[in-house]
Amino acid sequence: xxxxxxxxxxxxxxxxxxxxxxxxxxxxxxxxxxxxxxxxxxxxxxxxxxxxxxxxxxxxxxxxxxxxxxxxxxxxxxxxxxxxxxxxxxxxxxxxxxxxxxxxxxxxxxxxxxxxxxxxxxxxxxxxxxxxxxxxxxxxxxxxxxxxxxxxxxxxxxxxxxxxxxxxxxxxxxxxxxxxxxxxxx
Ligand code: ADP
Numbered sequence: 001x002x003x004x005x006x007x008x009x010x011x012x013x014x015x016x017x018x019x020x021x022x023x024x025x026x027x028x029x030x031x032x033x034x035x036x037x038x039x040x041x042x043x044x045x046x047x048x049x050x051x052x053x054x055x056x057x058x059x060x061x062x063x064x065x066x067x068x069x070x071x072x073x074x075x076x077x078x079x080x081x082x083x084x085x086x087x088x089x090x091x092x093x094x095x096x097x098x099x100x101x102x103x104x105x106x107x108x109x110x111x112x113x114x115x116x117x118x119x120x121x122x123x124x125x126x127x128x129x130x131x132x133x134x135x136x137x138x139x140x141x142x143x144x145x146x147x148x149x150x151x152x153x154x155x156x157x158x159x160x161x162x163x164x165x166x167x168x169x170x171x172x173x174x175x176x177x178x179x180x181x182x183x184x185x186x
Contacts, residue, residue: 001083001147002108004139005115005122006165007172011108012079014173015180022071025079026059029066031128048130051138053146056086063087064094075100083147104183105154106176108165112140 002008009025016023030048033041040062047054063081066072082088095102116136123131130139154160161179165172 001105001151002165003110003112003115003143003148004136005119006108006110007169008079008108010169011106011165011173011176012077015176016077018177019075019077019180021075021077022069023077023079024063024066024072024081026054026063026081026083027079029062030054049135051130051135051142053083053142056084056090060087060090063091067094067098082150083143085150088150088153102154102157102159103185104180105151105160106179107151107160107162108172109162110165114166115140 009027012023012025030041030044034045034048035041040058043058044054053059059081063078067076078091082091091102116133119131119136120133122128130136151160163172163175163179
């Protein structure tokens with residue numbers, strides 16, 4: 001977890017490699033569907049371009065299908081999910097059903113102002129249509145309203161790990177590994 005631009009996707013790739021598990025990024029799956037012009041992509045694009053969350057029913061079904069794939073059988077990392085209370089509940093159900101356990105919930109903490117800069121830069125490199133200043137601000141608002149409160153749920157469960165997301169990418173990766181490597185596998 002972490003606000004837009006915190007570096008979730010970047011760190012997710014390193015964590016996935018390190019633990020030899022797939023990184024499942026809801027944002028990436030939506031973007032892949034948008035590029036291919038699938039019905040899911042057409043539906044998701046309207047919300048993404050406005051900085052709003054894609055409706056829970058759509059997102060939940062998509063994640064449910066993805067974690068059913070053979071490569072996720074022995075574990076997975078979710079990047080960008082859950083982001084709403086309904087998604088937290090849905091994930092609990094999915095995990096119970098498959099016999100998995102949530103080992104850790106990682107939050108990347110960052111400075112909001114620096115993030116707007118990072119995202120505007122990313123817009124130039126990657127051409128993401130949701131990286132305009134207005135949409136970035138809306139995404140930050142939606143994160144604060146809908147997702148930030150969920151952090152307390154995982155803190156109460158004792159599986160929350162907060163990592164300082166500022167600094168060089170490899171410094172952040174090292175902090176993440178230091179925190180995750182000491183957690184016993186479920
Ligand atoms: P960021 O976190 O930097 O905004 P993501 O690539 O994770 O970027 O997500 C991009 C967009 O995809 C979000 O703004 C939202 O519209 C949609 N999205 C991604 N994950 C979810 C989710 N779990 N629930 C609803 N919408 C999502």
